[in-house]
Amino acid sequence: MSDADLIMISALQHAMFCQRQYALIHLEQIWEENRFTAEGEALHERVHRERHESRRLFREEYGMSVRSLKFGLIGKCDLAEIWLEPETKAPVRVNPVEFKRGRSKTNDVDRVQLCAQALCLEEAFNLPIGKGEFYYLQERRRVSVDIDEDLRAKTISTADQIRAINASKKTPVSSYEKKKCDGCSLIDHCMPRAVGSVSRYVRGQIEQCLAD
Ligand code: SF4
Incomplete structure (x- = not known):
């Protein structure tokens, strides 16, 4: 799959929410801020400032650019937590964390976005990822999500639906x-x-x- 065919992870969210919304934004280039989108943008802009923090056997990568050529996805991870092997310092476990501004209320739209990040990180680190997490800023609470087969299938099928909309060039x-x-x-x-x-x-x- 070439870079031009890669689907933005954020686009998966739009398509999961509403396929027409996806097409209006990505095919017709229409975008309108409301309070929720503006707050979400501001949060992710802060988090996506690339930086990393390291302790002896643990690394945190903020705003990490990721892609999967296997599944045709590209985007950013708010935070990738990476555990290292003591001898070689090679990564042995990776955990994607997505920041959310509101209270905990995970839904499939959010879970698919997190799963897409996990698929990209699996390819980057060549490690299986079984879990990801949401961090809800208002409650300062983490919620764990299983990156299971159902969620993987939903994520891949949403990317396929986007490719079908792009190929048709028609807004639903x-x-x-x-x-x-x-x-x-x-x-x-x-x-x-x-x-x-x-x-x-x-x-x-x-x-x-x-x-x-
Ligand atoms: S149908 Fe229109 S208004 Fe309703 S969610 Fe989709 S894009 Fe938004």
């Missing part, structure tokens, strides 16, 4: 879901509630033309 149609759309920063561009009325209007116009 909207369908209004209160819980997700009302918090979406793109609701004014997307107009999910207008779709029914627009299609009714277009159908009416066509019927009128045919009748004339």
Whole structure:
């Protein structure tokens, strides 16, 4: 897989949340900040300032750039924790940590993002990764996530869905879901509630033309 085919890990999150949102952002280049996106951006900008901290047999890499040519993914890890073997100092365990600004409420959207980081780190370090963690800043609490087969399959299939959308060059149609759309920063561009009325209007116009 070439670099041009790599899918941004952040794009997986958009596509998991809503495939139309993914296409609006990544195909149509539309982006609108709301309070949640602005706060999230600011947090990750701080965390992604590349730096590392070392103790004798333990290293912390912040803002680490990662990619997987096997799964076609590219992005950044907020934090990679790396344990080293005492004799050789070679990495023996790696743990991806994703920072979240709010309270603990992991969902598949977040878990897929963490799993994608784990897939990239496995390739970089040639080590299996069985767990990752979220760190919730407000609660100063860590929540562990199993990087299991189900989550891996979901992550890979989301990347495949993105490739299919990219190949089609078509933005999926909207369908209004209160819980997700009302918090979406793109609701004014997307107009999910207008779709029914627009299609009714277009159908009416066509019927009128045919009748004339
Ligand atoms: S408003 Fe709803 S349908 Fe439109 S992009 Fe956002 S989440 Fe998707």
